[in-house]
Amino acid sequence: MKKRVLSGAMTSLLALSMLLAGCGGAQTTTQAPAEQPKTEAPATTPAAEPAKAGPKQLIIGRGGDTVGLDPIAQTDGESFKVTENVFDTLVGYAEETTEVVPSLAEKWEIAPDGLTYTFHLRSGVKFHDGTDFNAEAVKWNFERWSDKSHPQHNKEGFEYYNDMFGGYKGDETHVIKSVEAVDAQTVKFTLNRPLAPFIQNLGMSCFAIASPKAVQEAGPEKFNEKPVGTGPFKFVEWKRNDTITLEKNPDYWNAGFPKLDKLVFKVIPENTARLTALTSGEIDMMDGLNPDDAQTVKDNGDLQLILRPSMNLGFVGFNIEKKPLDNPKVREALAYAINKPAIIEAFFAGLGQPAVNPMPPSIWGHNNEIKDREFSIDKAKQLLSDAGFPNGFKIKFWAMPVARPYMPDGVKIAEAIQQDLKKIGVEAEIVTMEWATYLEKTKKGEQEMFMLGWTGDNGDPDNFLATLLDKNNIGGNNRTRWANEDAHKLLMSAQSATTKEEREKLYYQVQEIIFKDVPMVPLAHSTPALAARANIIDYKPHPKGSESLEKVDLK
Amino acid sequence: MAETQVQTLPLQIKDEQVISPWREAWRTLRKNKLAMVGLAIIIFFVVIAVMAPWIAPYPYDQGELVMKNKPPSEEHWFGTDYNGRDVLSRVVYGARISLWVGTFSVIGSVVAGTILGLLAGYYGRWIDMIISRVFDIMLAFPSILLAIAIVAILGPSLQNALLAIAIINIPTFGRLVRSRVLSLKEEEFVMAARAIGMKDSRILMQHILPNSLAPIIVTGTMGIATAIIEAAALGFLGLGAQAPEPEWGKMLSDSRQYIQKAPWTVIFPGLSIMLTVLGFNLIGDGLRDALDPRMKN
Numbered sequence: 115m116k117k118r119v120l121s122g123a124m125t126s127l128l129a130l131s132m133l134l135a136g137c138g139g140a141q142t143t144t145q146a147p148a149e150q151p152k153t154e155a156p157a158t159t160p161a162a163e164p165a166k167a168g169p170k171q172l173i174i175g176r177g178g179d180t181v182g183l184d185p186i187a188q189t190d191g192e193s194f195k196v197t198e199n200v201f202d203t204l205v206g207y208a209e210e211t212t213e214v215v216p217s218l219a220e221k222w223e224i225a226p227d228g229l230t231y232t233f234h235l236r237s238g239v240k241f242h243d244g245t246d247f248n249a250e251a252v253k254w255n256f257e258r259w260s261d262k263s264h265p266q267h268n269k270e271g272f273e274y275y276n277d278m279f280g281g282y283k284g285d286e287t288h289v290i291k292s293v294e295a296v297d298a299q300t301v302k303f304t305l306n307r308p309l310a311p312f313i314q315n316l317g318m319s320c321f322a323i324a325s326p327k328a329v330q331e332a333g334p335e336k337f338n339e340k341p342v343g344t345g346p347f348k349f350v351e352w353k354r355n356d357t358i359t360l361e362k363n364p365d366y367w368n369a370g371f372p373k374l375d376k377l378v379f380k381v382i383p384e385n386t387a388r389l390t391a392l393t394s395g396e397i398d399m400m401d402g403l404n405p406d407d408a409q410t411v412k413d414n415g416d417l418q419l420i421l422r423p424s425m426n427l428g429f430v431g432f433n434i435e436k437k438p439l440d441n442p443k444v445r446e447a448l449a450y451a452i453n454k455p456a457i458i459e460a461f462f463a464g465l466g467q468p469a470v471n472p473m474p475p476s477i478w479g480h481n482n483e484i485k486d487r488e489f490s491i492d493k494a495k496q497l498l499s500d501a502g503f504p505n506g507f508k509i510k511f512w513a514m515p516v517a518r519p520y521m522p523d524g525v526k527i528a529e530a531i532q533q534d535l536k537k538i539g540v541e542a543e544i545v546t547m548e549w550a551t552y553l554e555k556t557k558k559g560e561q562e563m564f565m566l567g568w569t570g571d572n573g574d575p576d577n578f579l580a581t582l583l584d585k586n587n588i589g590g591n592n593r594t595r596w597a598n599e600d601a602h603k604l605l606m607s608a609q610s611a612t613t614k615e616e617r618e619k620l621y622y623q624v625q626e627i628i629f630k631d632v633p634m635v636p637l638a639h640s641t642p643a644l645a646a647r648a649n650i651i652d653y654k655p656h657p658k659g660s661e662s663l664e665k666v667d668l669k
Numbered sequence: 670m671a672e673t674q675v676q677t678l679p680l681q682i683k684d685e686q687v688i689s690p691w692r693e694a695w696r697t698l699r700k701n702k703l704a705m706v707g708l709a710i711i712i713f714f715v716v717i718a719v720m721a722p723w724i725a726p727y728p729y730d731q732g733e734l735v736m737k738n739k740p741p742s743e744e745h746w747f748g749t750d751y752n753g754r755d756v757l758s759r760v761v762y763g764a765r766i767s768l769w770v771g772t773f774s775v776i777g778s779v780v781a782g783t784i785l786g787l788l789a790g791y792y793g794r795w796i797d798m799i800i801s802r803v804f805d806i807m808l809a810f811p812s813i814l815l816a817i818a819i820v821a822i823l824g825p826s827l828q829n830a831l832l833a834i835a836i837i838n839i840p841t842f843g844r845l846v847r848s849r850v851l852s853l854k855e856e857e858f859v860m861a862a863r864a865i866g867m868k869d870s871r872i873l874m875q876h877i878l879p880n881s882l883a884p885i886i887v888t889g890t891m892g893i894a895t896a897i898i899e900a901a902a903l904g905f906l907g908l909g910a911q912a913p914e915p916e917w918g919k920m921l922s923d924s925r926q927y928i929q930k931a932p933w934t935v936i937f938p939g940l941s942i943m944l945t946v947l948g949f950n951l952i953g954d955g956l957r958d959a960l961d962p963r964m965k966n
Contacts, residue, residue, distance in 0.1 A: 460752075533731060
């Protein structure tokens with residue numbers, strides 16, 4: 115009997131001590147954050163020392179592992195974060211904007227009819243395996259991507275190629291007619307139809323040029339684990355769900371770069387755990403900082419806060435095939451009932467702005483004339499009763515299970531929206547599941563109301579508006595299943611229009627249609643935050659969410 | 670124990686000091702200070718749970734986002750959480766959920782476990798074989814894993830969590846009852862009952878079950894504590910109560926990322942779990958002492 119009482123008391127003591135340990139930990143990190151890394155880092159991780167002597171190494175903490183390292187086969191940011199450092203694209207983007215700049219191609223000419231593009235390639239560039247980068251290599255890469263019968267074409271196809279260039283070789287809508295190697299340093303692209311964002315698309319991280327020899331020798335599956343490109347860093351090793359190690363490419367064509375000798379990408383899933391790893395010196399920098407923690411980082415003299423220029427969108431979508439969301443009045447009512455400013459204030463901690471249209475205002479073509487609906491319970495109730503639901507209804511609301519840059523905490527934001535909707539009688543039941551399943555099921559249209567977001571790849575309005583809301587992308591990224599014909603026509607003509615002014619006008623109209631019909635409630639454009647040790651310099655985060663780290667250096 | 674009851678009872682009647690064994694147990698229990706503390710804690714939480722709508726100063730599911738993670742103040746004694754909801758109100762309503770889940774899941778496992786245990790113990794042979802092996806299999810899994818599996822199949826919700834907890838605890842009670850039955854079956858009073866041709870059902874209900882009640886009550890009380898912790902664990906994993914239900918374990922899990930900035934959002938639900946569990950454990954220990962004749966002097 116004594117034993118029992120004792121064990122009961124012990125259990126409760128244990129619970130109490132764990133609780134206190136939690137608080138204790140909190141206090142040490144907030145009160146004396148500066149002391150921890152100094153005392154611990156050199157002892158536990160040799161990584162912190164070599165900043166001064168020996169090789170320069172940077173350990174980057176991130177939330178998820180790379181899916182694959184063959185850039186063309188990828189669609190996710192965690193993969194591109196690595197491949198961008200191993201590969202180069204024909205054209206690149208400026209440091210902090212999506213303006214196209216030379217990369218592997220030094221210059222290019224576009225024929226007036228918009229059907230022929232001639233690229234003059236940089237000479238003397240070599241792949242990491244020693245083979246030459248030349249026009250034949252470019253031609254070979256495009257053939258591999260476009261031709262389904264190519265021996266190194268993936269069984270699953272290349273999703274981005276299909277999306278950006280209208281399908282594959284032989285398809286009616288395929289954009290690229292031929293790729294010719296005119297001479298060793300000149301490549302000529304001939305198109306079937308003009309594609310306004312063609313050059314813009316070529317800069318996307320996925321269209322990186324791989325070493326033909328390496329792909330042929332390894333085969334597409336092995337190459338996906340052991341990439342060979344022309345980039346500033348060479349691939350060394352990949353420990354699944356742990357680290358990917360890259361080392362300096364001493365023969366990099368951009369003389370003087372990269373500055374670092376070694377780059378390590380380390381997976382630490384929890385945002386808060388990653389910040390702890392940073393303050394304790396286990397890693398040198400991290401992305402995916404909780405907006406709430408930005409102030410903590412600012413207050414810490416050993417750390418610096420780095421903000422990524424915003425080019426994303428977090429939204430609440432309506433699957434318009436599900437009742438009662440098929441009724442535009444219901445959708446509009448829900449849009450009125452969501453208190454956007456309050457949510458942004460509470461969950462983006464100043465690192466976000468309310469979204470009006472499904473594309474960020476930082477991209478050209480954003481319609482600034484459209485004024486957002488003001489949060490109004492009365493209007494929402496009015497619209498609901500007009501639609502025949504004076505007492506509201508029940509609905510399933512799918513919430514993102516993971517933190518993404520455009521949605522720092524899906525489930526908590528969903529709870530806030532749930533609170534809002536309750537005020538107009540709409541009972542939202544929050545549904546959540548594993549992330550991969552979530553993406554898969556929403557693609558198939560099993561959801562009712564849902565939340566998701568998008569980070570732009572290339573700074574073109576098409577990359578937001580058509581990707582997220584064109585009827586051709588139902589079953590893909592258009593998870594609202596909105597199949598508006600007018601919008602579709604406008605989006606298609608905007609794709610083939612050649613002047614920016616013309617395209618701008620078309621995108622303005624599309625945004626008006628979207629605003630009126632409310633297939634989604636654009637919620638926020640966030641400014642993703644990164645945190646790094648104070649001695650890291652020249653880290654320029656790119657709006658598209660991943661960047662080459664050739665210029666990054668340590669003080 | 671049963672032996673002593675049955676044999677001492679007639680003696681007591683002769684002495685004209687009729688004290689029922691339950692009454693006697695209560696007397697012993699009352700002298701046990703720790704048990705009384707436990708009882709007080711439980712009564713405290715029961716009152717809170719029953720009176721929740723009158724006690725809670727705010728609704729548990731409505732908050733203003735501008736009031737996010739505010740520290741305890743005069744308006745919000747326990748502060749507010751990440752959605753600007755009053756933590757005190759949520760803790761108060763959470764008492765309902767935890768006590769409800771704890772009590773009803775234990776009632777469920779006690780009823781099922783007792784029936785199965787009685788059958789297995791009394792009839793023996795193949796019935797015992799089947800039931801006992803099923804219990805063995807269930808006990809071979811870590812119980813929380815089994816609960817997770819059940820909830821994963823049924824879908825995450827509070828009801829399903831309750832059901833899962835009830836199911837995983839059945840073997841505990843089943844085995845307990847079975848072992849009691851096995852020894853009681855050989856007692857003379859049961860043999861006597863059988864000899865005068867009493868039906869099996871009557872023997873089970875009138876002789877064996879009442880004599881097995883004491884250990885069931887003790888284990889059941891302790892079981893409530895375990896069940897509350899299991900419900901909190903499932904809630905913590907997102908498999909129990911769903912938003913916006915103010916389940917304590919879920920509150921812990923939802924707020925743990927703010928533990929540095931807003932510790933009150935974690936401390937109060939955590940303390941509540943600790944206190945209720947402590948309460949049930951203390952009273953359980955007290956009951957064990959009070960009901961076990963070997964402890965009596």
